[in-house]
Amino acid sequence: MNTTFKAFVLACGFALQMVSNFAEADDAALIQRGEYLAKVGDCVACHLTQNDKPFVGGLKMMTPMGAIYSTNITPDAETGIGRYSEADFARALREGVAKDGRNLYPAMPYPSYAKVSDGDVRALYAYFMKGVAPVRQPNRESDIKWPLNMRWPLVFWNMVFLHKGAYEDKEGKDVAWNRGAYLVQGLGHCGSCHTPRGIGFQEKALDESGEVYLTGAPVDNWFASNLTGDHNSGLGRWSEADIAQFLKTGANLHAAAFGSMTSVINHSTQAMSDTDIAAISHYLKSFPAAGGSGAAVYAYDPKATKVSLARPANDAGARVYTAFCMHCHGADGRGFAPLLAPLAGNPNVLEKQPLSLINVTLNGTDDLVIGGIPAPYPMPSFADVLDDQQIADVLTFVRGGWNNGAPPVSAREVEKLRQSTGKAAAQ
Known part of the structure; x- marks a missing residue:
């Protein structure tokens, strides 16, 4: 082998190694971003069991028809999502349809996740497939009795209540407002708890264009608070800094977290970047007062x-x-x-x-x-x-x-x- 050919082979090997290194770096960055987005989406809150195994599911959730249990979303091939392609994952996340064609109950907030961008879906998929350890744990069937446990009617539920399409920035709104709207409406799925539901268990509004969006709702024996600008029961007296402090620490001068919001603070919002927290605060403070009791404006009098x-x-x-x-x-x-x-x-x-x-x-x-x-x-x-x-x-x-x-x-x-x-x- 002559010197020129050896040099050529070495150069090719070096180039391939560099390409491999860049690919690994890109892959690692994507997984890291997916991990952050999973925290923004608070995935662990519903898919964490009482023995603190993340993403294996089994959490009991009450619905008007009976109890259902969250599923294993680790990459285990037999009991989790290990055999999901990225397209399968995206369909489950944004349309509520599992790989086997089974419709998911809308306790899974896929009407909100429908707004998640393709890039964020890709990052989440990379994280759940390569950044989460597979755990073999069979899923538990719901306690809902036949015929109410039949899932085919959810096809029609989706036709009526599921609005497909990733979030699109609103014209006339600044960057922070649009980022906050994307997080609140999409991955953060705040409306899933804080918006009243109708007779079909659907959220009565999916964004700020609906009068009742984020006006508060009963959830599993708690009342998820009003997040509009109502002076008494909402965020009317809170500044953007107050909201940010609450999301980062679970408490401020006005209130402290309790119930399921404690889990949201513990597993999700405290891990979010200051920029994203500020965007959420900015978006929420843009809401007018709605959903209040109509009582006189509160003024302290001891x-x-x-x-x-x-x-x-x-x-x-x-x-x-x-x-x-x-x-x-x-x-x-x-x-x-x-x-x-x-x-x-x-x-x-x-x-x-x-x-x-x-x-x-x-x-x-x-x-x-x-x-x-x-x-x-x-x-x-x-x-x-x-x-x-x-x-x-x-x-x-x-x-x-x-x-x-x-x-x-x-x-x-x-x-x-x-x-x-x-x-x-x-x-």
Whole structure:
């Protein structure tokens, strides 16, 4: 072999190695981007089991027809999505149709994921196929009884309620607004929880053009908050910085996360870039007020509540509050935010639907874990400490205190939710 030919062979080998290195770098970057997008989409929240195995599914989710269970989305070839092509993956994600042609229940937020761009779908596919460890775990069938468990009617559901097509930037809106809209409407699927659903279990609106979009809705014994500009129960008094702080840490001067929002903070929003968080905040602050109770604009006034707390024997709710609540939330109702949530003017307190207040009082809430550190003062459970009437009394006191002006809570409402969540009554 002459010297010239040897040099040519070496040059070719070097070029091939360089091409291979670039391909590997591109592949790694795509997987890394997919990992970030999976956090933006909070995929792990629904596909994480109680033994903390990510993406293996098995999480129980209640629907009006019965319980369904999330599926294994690891790349296991037998029980997961290991045999999915990118086209199969995209169809499942954006159209709710599995590789075998089976329609997915719309508890999977594919009406939102329909807006995800081709590039982001490609990155997600790369991550789930090459960045997630395969785990063999068979999927669990739903508890929905025949004939309601038949899935063929979902073909017609999709024809009516699924709007295909990736998000397209709105003219006249800035870059941050469009990025925020893409994240909220698409991967973030905020409307899946925060928008009321119709008789067909469909979201009544999929973007800001609908009057009820993000006006709040009951979800699995909680009430997902109003995210519009309503002054009392929405984000009307929040700045963009307030929203950003809440999404990054789960708490701000106005409120603290609880229920399923705790999981969203823990697994999704705290991991998002500051730029994306700012875009979401910017988009949400563009919403006008909608979905509120129509009550007078809230203004803090502690006078009447001070009188009640000074003589708690005259008010059953005040007696419970002074014994169990005041040391954290304060006599002035302002708590010690953001460590301990305020009750005066808290949008969740002013909401006409008391579902979340009852649930968090009965059952407490999971720990917020920010940067690996659990929050120091999680809301404890009072299900085995207070009876239904006591909880109704204290929540009525809170909803009426400090000029909150929200409707009272009945013992029957507490009893009903206690039964729904399987908590025994206090003895």
